[in-house]
Amino acid sequence: MAQEHAAPIHGEDEGTTTGLNHRKMLMWAFLGSDCMFFGSLIATYLVYQGKSLEGPLPIDVFDIPVTSISTFVLLMSSMSMVLAYSALTKNNMKGFRIWMISTAIMGSTFIGFQVYEFSSFATHHVEIDCVNPGELTKYEQHIFDDGCSSGEAHAESHEGLKPQTNLFGTTFYTLTGFHGAHVTLGVVWLLSLLLLSFKKGVITPEKNLDVDLAALYWHFVDVVWIVIFTVVYLFGVFPGF
Amino acid sequence: MSTFPISIPRPVHPTGIWNWVTTIDHKRIGILYGVTAFLMFLSGGVEAILMRVQLAGPELDIVSAAVYNQLFTMHGTTMIFLAVMPLSAAFFNFVIPLQIGARDVAFPRLNAFSYWTFLAGALMLKLSWIGGATDAGWFGYAPLTSVAQNPGTGIDFWIISLQILGVASLAAAFNFIVTIINMRAPGMTMMRLPLFTWMSFITAILLVLAFPVITVALIELTFDRYFMFNFFNVANGGSVVLWQHLFWVFGHPEVYILILPAMGIVSEVIPVFSKKPLFGYKTVVLAGAIIAFMGWMVWSHHMFTVGLGAVANAVFTVTTMLIAVPTGIKVFNWLGTIWGGSIRFTTPMLYSLGFIAMFLIGGISGVMHAVSASDAQQQDTYFIPAHLHYVLFGGAIMAILSGIFYWFPKYSGKMFNERQGKISFWLLMIGQNVTFFPMHFVGLDGMPRRIYTYAGNMGWDFWNGVATGGVLILLIGFLLVMDNIGRHWKNGEPAPPDPWDGRTLEWSIPSPPPEYNFEEIPIVRGLDDWWATKQGDSYKEIPASGGSGENGHNIHLPQPSYWPFVSAAGLFIAAYGVVFNDLLIPWGLAAIGLTIGFVGVYAWSLEPVNDPEEDSTH
Amino acid sequence: MSQELSAEEHTGHPTAGQYFRIAVILCVITAVEVGVFYVEFLGHWMIPILFILSASKFTLVAMYYMHLKFDHKLFTYLFVAGFILAALIISFLLLLFGVYS
Numbered sequence: 001m002a003q004e005h006a007a008p009i010h011g012e013d014e015g016t017t018t019g020l021n022h023r024k025m026l027m028w029a030f031l032g033s034d035c036m037f038f039g040s041l042i043a044t045y046l047v048y049q050g051k052s053l054e055g056p057l058p059i060d061v062f063d064i065p066v067t068s069i070s071t072f073v074l075l076m077s078s079m080s081m082v083l084a085y086s087a088l089t090k091n092n093m094k095g096f097r098i099w100m101i102s103t104a105i106m107g108s109t110f111i112g113f114q115v116y117e118f119s120s121f122a123t124h125h126v127e128i129d130c131v132n133p134g135e136l137t138k139y140e141q142h143i144f145d146d147g148c149s150s151g152e153a154h155a156e157s158h159e160g161l162k163p164q165t166n167l168f169g170t171t172f173y174t175l176t177g178f179h180g181a182h183v184t185l186g187v188v189w190l191l192s193l194l195l196l197s198f199k200k201g202v203i204t205p206e207k208n209l210d211v212d213l214a215a216l217y218w219h220f221v222d223v224v225w226i227v228i229f230t231v232v233y234l235f236g237v238f239p240g241f
Numbered sequence: 242m243s244t245f246p247i248s249i250p251r252p253v254h255p256t257g258i259w260n261w262v263t264t265i266d267h268k269r270i271g272i273l274y275g276v277t278a279f280l281m282f283l284s285g286g287v288e289a290i291l292m293r294v295q296l297a298g299p300e301l302d303i304v305s306a307a308v309y310n311q312l313f314t315m316h317g318t319t320m321i322f323l324a325v326m327p328l329s330a331a332f333f334n335f336v337i338p339l340q341i342g343a344r345d346v347a348f349p350r351l352n353a354f355s356y357w358t359f360l361a362g363a364l365m366l367k368l369s370w371i372g373g374a375t376d377a378g379w380f381g382y383a384p385l386t387s388v389a390q391n392p393g394t395g396i397d398f399w400i401i402s403l404q405i406l407g408v409a410s411l412a413a414a415f416n417f418i419v420t421i422i423n424m425r426a427p428g429m430t431m432m433r434l435p436l437f438t439w440m441s442f443i444t445a446i447l448l449v450l451a452f453p454v455i456t457v458a459l460i461e462l463t464f465d466r467y468f469m470f471n472f473f474n475v476a477n478g479g480s481v482v483l484w485q486h487l488f489w490v491f492g493h494p495e496v497y498i499l500i501l502p503a504m505g506i507v508s509e510v511i512p513v514f515s516k517k518p519l520f521g522y523k524t525v526v527l528a529g530a531i532i533a534f535m536g537w538m539v540w541s542h543h544m545f546t547v548g549l550g551a552v553a554n555a556v557f558t559v560t561t562m563l564i565a566v567p568t569g570i571k572v573f574n575w576l577g578t579i580w581g582g583s584i585r586f587t588t589p590m591l592y593s594l595g596f597i598a599m600f601l602i603g604g605i606s607g608v609m610h611a612v613s614a615s616d617a618q619q620q621d622t623y624f625i626p627a628h629l630h631y632v633l634f635g636g637a638i639m640a641i642l643s644g645i646f647y648w649f650p651k652y653s654g655k656m657f658n659e660r661q662g663k664i665s666f667w668l669l670m671i672g673q674n675v676t677f678f679p680m681h682f683v684g685l686d687g688m689p690r691r692i693y694t695y696a697g698n699m700g701w702d703f704w705n706g707v708a709t710g711g712v713l714i715l716l717i718g719f720l721l722v723m724d725n726i727g728r729h730w731k732n733g734e735p736a737p738p739d740p741w742d743g744r745t746l747e748w749s750i751p752s753p754p755p756e757y758n759f760e761e762i763p764i765v766r767g768l769d770d771w772w773a774t775k776q777g778d779s780y781k782e783i784p785a786s787g788g789s790g791e792n793g794h795n796i797h798l799p800q801p802s803y804w805p806f807v808s809a810a811g812l813f814i815a816a817y818g819v820v821f822n823d824l825l826i827p828w829g830l831a832a833i834g835l836t837i838g839f840v841g842v843y844a845w846s847l848e849p850v851n852d853p854e855e856d857s858t859h
Numbered sequence: 860m861s862q863e864l865s866a867e868e869h870t871g872h873p874t875a876g877q878y879f880r881i882a883v884i885l886c887v888i889t890a891v892e893v894g895v896f897y898v899e900f901l902g903h904w905m906i907p908i909l910f911i912l913s914a915s916k917f918t919l920v921a922m923y924y925m926h927l928k929f930d931h932k933l934f935t936y937l938f939v940a941g942f943i944l945a946a947l948i949i950s951f952l953l954l955l956f957g958v959y960s
Contacts, residue, residue: 016423016424017422017423017424017425017429018422018423018931018933020423020931020933020934022347022348022419022423024934025418025419025422025423025933025934025937026347026348026415026416026418026419028933028934028937028938029415029418029419029449029937030415031937031938031941032449032450032937032938032939032940032941032942033411033415033449033450033452033453033941034453034941035938035941035942035944035945036450036451036453036454036941036944036945036948037453037456037457038945039453039941039944039945039946039948039949040453040454040456040457040458040487040490040945040948041457042945042949043487043948043949043952043953044457044461044472044483044487046949046952046953047480047483047952047953047956048478048479048480048483051478051480052477052478053477053478064893064896065893068889068893071889072886072889075882075885075886075889076882076886078882078885078920078924079878079879079881079882079885079924081924082878082923082924083875083878083879086872086874086875086878087875089872163464163468163470163471164468164469164470164471166471166477166478167471167477167478167479169471170464170470170471170472170479171472174460174461174464174470215924215925216925219920219921219924219925220925222920222924223916223917223920223921226913226916226917226920227913227917229889229892229913230892230909230910230912230913231913234892234893234896234909235906235909237896238896238905238906418937422933446940449941450940450941450944454948480956483956486952486955490948490952537944537947537948541955549955553955
């Protein structure tokens with residue numbers, strides 16, 4: 001034991017200068033670094049906000065109620081994650097596995113919402129009644145002006161929102177896409193840990209670091225979404241922005 | 242053990258080349274870094290020589306304009322990412338664990354992964370010469386990098402290799418942050434850390450925060466090039482200035498990433514050869530931290546002529562001038578250390594003194610174009626290469642050479658030839674001034690950067706000829722350095738453990754250090770602890786217990802591993818797959834590479850740091 | 860993980876019930892955010908209000924779910940350094956691009 005103690009490369013967090021675990025410290029440094037990654041993507045999105053030359057714009061495609069639900073799901077997955085970790089430290093393996101599965105399911109649900117959202121944006125289609133157009137967004141007005149000039153009954157948009165369509169598409173898909181990729185990686189990570197937990201002695205109440213790190217990552221992905229939801233979605237449809 | 246194992250999980254006692262491929266010993270990885278980076282430095286030097294030959298006289302036609310563009314782009318990218326950064330990384334690897342009294346870094350396998358990934362990125366960039374290298378400048382300004390302007394694969398290679406090098410740098414930086422915080426010997430508080438370790442720590446933090454920005458910028462550029470996104474597409478409202486901002490938000494901290502380790506080396510060498518403790522240790526640490534923080538607030542001084550407006554230019558002028566203050570403080574600290582010391586003018590000391598002088602000149606010309614009005618005259622003229630070579634060659638490279646000679650006895654276990662070392666120093670010192678000082682003149686005279694030739698009646702030919710002559714002196718100097726190091730690494734006199742009468746822990750162990758570094762983990766009682774020990778201070782005693790074993794036989798070291806190499810190789814294949822994404826199956830090669838990389842990382846994460854069964858056999 | 864450390868964690872960390880209550884607070888804040896968003900008379904005041912609301916969600920998750928409140932301060936420093944710097948860079952860039960004007 002004395003030998004073990006003196007060789008710092010050996011133990012998990014015994015023998016380190018601060019008494020803190022190497023890997024946990026690396027994880028936090030990584031999360032700090034990842035802040036800069038998402039920060040740069042968000043900066044790009046915000047710099048280009050309102051600079052798109054043509055539609056569709058956020059106000060045309062965003063569906064706040066739907067995104068609110070997927071936000072809710074991701075928030076709940078964070079709770080479920082922390083409960084999984086808590087159950088593990090209390091030696092409640094059954095509870096741990098149930099909460100892990102539910103976290104992974106909620107994460108996958110979030111991804112499902114995102115796939116639905118992306119595909120509905122990409123196929124976004126407007127049809128405007130030329131006689132009685134009602135209240136129109138800038139983009140719809142543009143379609144109205146283009147399509148209703150020669151006395152047709154209806155005007156239609158030609159294409160939905162793709163990354164190539166305008167700056168909004170480019171920045172929106174990149175930012176939320178990288179967030180989605182983070183969530184997907186997180187789901188894979190959680191499921192791997194779940195499988196490993198069936199192997200004897202790999203994940204135990206004492207050896208909970210692997211779960212702890214995955215949980216940190218998962219919560220980080222959640223807080224990034226908290227920012228994206230406000231900055232991209234809510235500000236995005238705000239008329240004065 | 243010579244075949245690649247599929248079922249064997251662990252290389253136990255590999256020999257020959259496998260010994261190096263699977264090594265996770267920080268000292269060996271440091272040597273791998275150093276040798277590779279020096280070779281890359283030479284390749285960047287060859288590119289520079291070709292440029293200087295082309296510019297030796299007016300209207301020469303030795304290389305074409307197209308090749309010239311590739312030369313200066315590759316020269317810049319090589320020197321920054323493949324030479325100076327990894328040469329610093331070589332010292333991080335070799336020196337930091339020794340200075341803090343550790344047996345290895347916090348994540349030995351991640352460390353091996355950093356090196357192999359660096360090698361993958363370096364090879365990738367250099368191999369792009371086949372088929373046309375990148376030619377948009379090391380900063381790759383949009384829209385020079387767009388598919389419309391630049392349809393070849395050169396830019397793609399540049400993007401992907403920078404991404405891979407980014408992975409390598411990030412992995413190394415995380416590793417060293419944790420190592421320095423968490424692997425210090427008992428009693429080695431943060432304010433007792435040797436200066437080189439301190440500056441490396443600050444550098445690692447800068448790396449961790451700066452690299453994600455360039456990663457994002459490169460991702461955006463990739464999407465523009467591969468999938469017709471609009472990030473830098475002006476036709477759809479994109480802004481090319483955004484690229485410049487993102488690039489320099491990364492690029493300016495990068496400048497400090499290059500110079501802070503150099504300052505660290507100088508801060509080690511000068512006290513040792515002046516026989517005095519560093520003057521104002523705390524001030525130097527604090528100045529380094531302030532430089533790191535302020536380095537984030539000056540990036541737009543690279544963009545004074547873009548037209549950001551008077552307010553922005555004024556603000557960035559002021560912040561840029563302010564950052565000269567902590568830098569100046571350090572220079573005074575070094576001078577204060579030398580003052581009244583008993584100075585030994587050895588080769589490493591000469592290089593460090595050369596650093597101070599050259600870096601000072603580079604700093605002064607830097608303050609000149611910190612003034613945005615004056616920068617408007619100097620932007621894109623040869624004045625800027627003059628400035629940056631005084632900072633990066635006269636600064637970073639001189640300090641690195643100082644480090645190469647200073648730690649030579651430690652990593653090679655041999656002594657170099659002092660006379661030859663001094664001669665090479667003077668050759669390099671004269672050579673760089675002959676090469677780079679005339680660039681100030683032609684720059685102020687209006688000669689633009691990045692032109693492949695010039696007319697004979699511009700009045701630039703004399704000083705250009707002189708500059709090219711200077712390169713010849715530099716070449717001879719470097720040949721002498723290489724001869725000195727290469728020959729004496731093999732046949733030099735054996736080095737004693739502490740040839741320089743050093744102050745820090747690395748000099749308390751044999752040269753070269755045993756695999757486990759310290760037989761007993763030292764207990765540190767103060768700054769410059771080894772020096773105090775040698776003075777016979779009674780407060781320092783060798784610990785009776787708390788050591789790790791007798792004669793190193795019972796010291797458990799992490800075992801070699803194949804997986805870091807496999808993961809890096811997967812990344813390399815994937816990178817090629819991204820550039821040549823239509824080979825046979827679209828994106829097929831990239832998928833294969835990613836799979837190999839994924840398998841490597843997965844096997845690595847399931848592999849214990851030490852194989853318990855193997856442990857019992859020692 | 861040593862025995863004392865995990866024992867410390869047991870005592871220092873919130874219980875499942877507390878985690879659940881935090882989740883309820885998070886949901887309420889999100890509901891308020893979406894609600895505020897439909898209140899038109901708030902005008903430009905909406906932006907700072909939404910900022911504060913989402914910042915408080917961020918802080919709650921970081922402090923309780925990520926245990927920053929109970930862990931070593933060093934972890935907070937490592938994370939917050941990146942976060943603050945990112946926020947600064949975003950603000951600088953927006954200023955330089957004249958988004959506020």
